[in-house]
Amino acid sequence: MERVNEASTLAAQRGFEAHVFSQPSIHKRCYREIRDRFCLSAQMAVRAIGKAVEAFQRDKSIRPVFRLHGAITYDARILCFKGPDRVSLWALPGGRMIIPMVYGEYQKQRLDRIRGQVDLVYRKGKFYLYATIDVAEPKAAEPVDFLGVDLGIVNIATDSDGERHCGSQVRSMRIRRRRFRRKLQKIGTWSAKRKLRVLSGVERRFATWVNHNVSKQIVAKAKRSDRGIAIEELTGIRRRVQAGRRQRAVLHSWAFLQLRKFLEYKALLMGVLLIRVDPRNSSRTCSRCGHAEKGNRKTQEEFSCRACGYRSHADTNAAMNLRERGRAAGKPAERSVVDGRLGHGFRRLSAAAASPHL
Numbered sequence: 329m330e331r332v333n334e335a336s337t338l339a340a341q342r343g344f345e346a347h348v349f350s351q352p353s354i355h356k357r358c359y360r361e362i363r364d365r366f367c368l369s370a371q372m373a374v375r376a377i378g379k380a381v382e383a384f385q386r387d388k389s390i391r392p393v394f395r396l397h398g399a400i401t402y403d404a405r406i407l408c409f410k411g412p413d414r415v416s417l418w419a420l421p422g423g424r425m426i427i428p429m430v431y432g433e434y435q436k437q438r439l440d441r442i443r444g445q446v447d448l449v450y451r452k453g454k455f456y457l458y459a460t461i462d463v464a465e466p467k468a469a470e471p472v473d474f475l476g477v478d479l480g481i482v483n484i485a486t487d488s489d490g491e492r493h494c495g496s497q498v499r500s501m502r503i504r505r506r507r508f509r510r511k512l513q514k515i516g517t518w519s520a521k522r523k524l525r526v527l528s529g530v531e532r533r534f535a536t537w538v539n540h541n542v543s544k545q546i547v548a549k550a551k552r553s554d555r556g557i558a559i560e561e562l563t564g565i566r567r568r569v570q571a572g573r574r575q576r577a578v579l580h581s582w583a584f585l586q587l588r589k590f591l592e593y594k595a596l597l598m599g600v601l602l603i604r605v606d607p608r609n610s611s612r613t614c615s616r617c618g619h620a621e622k623g624n625r626k627t628q629e630e631f632s633c634r635a636c637g638y639r640s641h642a643d644t645n646a647a648m649n650l651r652e653r654g655r656a657a658g659k660p661a662e663r664s665v666v667d668g669r670l671g672h673g674f675r676r677l678s679a680a681a682a683s684p685h686l
């Protein structure tokens with residue numbers, strides 16, 4: 329890994345100096361040097377140059393210097409999985425080596441679907457292989473109805489059946505950690521910085537775990553009841569929610585976006601139609617009579633229609649509006665407009681996205 333990254337840095341330097349950024353032109357200038365200097369095999373050298381080329385594709389104005397333990401890419405010529413518990417890959421010294429490995433139940437069932445390249449990643453003293461797999465994408469069933477799902481702050485997700493997935497657990501932890509983090513940032517010492525990094529990892533993993541569970545439950549419920557899922561179009565969320573600064577910070581954090589992503593890909597894998605609908609006024613419109621007024625929403629939690637007297641939890645009411653909009657938009661003729669994927673085919677997922685919680 330270290331030699332490959334050094335080789336990539338060298339390749340980038342040679343390309344940068346000569347103002348050439350393509351694989352063949354950099355190859356011509358340093359392939360031989362890389363092979364001799366870093367003792368890499370032909371294919372490893374090609375891969376190392378490839379990493380520099382990729383960096384240039386992002387930005388040609390800077391000369392990249394690669395971290396010694398940055399991820400490196402293997403392809404089928406230099407890595408292959410040998411049975412259930414070992415992998416053969418090219419490494420120094422000596423070339424091909426058989427390395428024992430472990431993986432989870434989920435990965436085990438998908439070993440035969442690994443496609444293309446595999447990334448070798450070094451994290452906290454352990455090596456990981458990140459593989460891409462092909463996943464069959466079942467044809468989405470014709471929904472008989474829609475499950476409206478309102479994504480929010482207090483309740484991470486509320487569906488139109490009235491079920492609430494409470495975010496309090498996640499939220500309180502996040503606020504607590506944010507406070508702690510600020511303190512650490514002020515201290516600013518090396519060890520405080522290290523604590524900071526560890527902390528963000530813990531927090532992220534916890535939120536990911538919650539999101540996997542919540543999204544899995546919602547998609548399973550829709551599947552069981554032959555329903556599609558209607559969530560709000562993303563652009564509307566910031567407009568709609570009036571939240572305090574702290575809440576907004578929570579809302580806009582990536583955990584919120586992650587839940588959407590999880591819902592989307594799990595729906596796809598389960599053959600559940602997911603559509604995004606216009607969220608405008610969904611929180612202040614009465615789901616029974618359609619009357620829209622700001623005063624309908626008395627508090628964060630309470631919805632009470634000033635026209636017909638209908639009362640409900642505010643998030644549930646919003647979710648029911650999304651459901652209605654889903655039903656209106658989900659008519660087969662208009663489906664292409666609302667981004668419902670019905671096609672049968674294959675979709676690529678990274679191993680990180682297709683996690684064991686599925």
Ligand SMILES: [Zn+2]
Nearest residue numbers: 614617633636
């Ligand atoms: Zn009403």
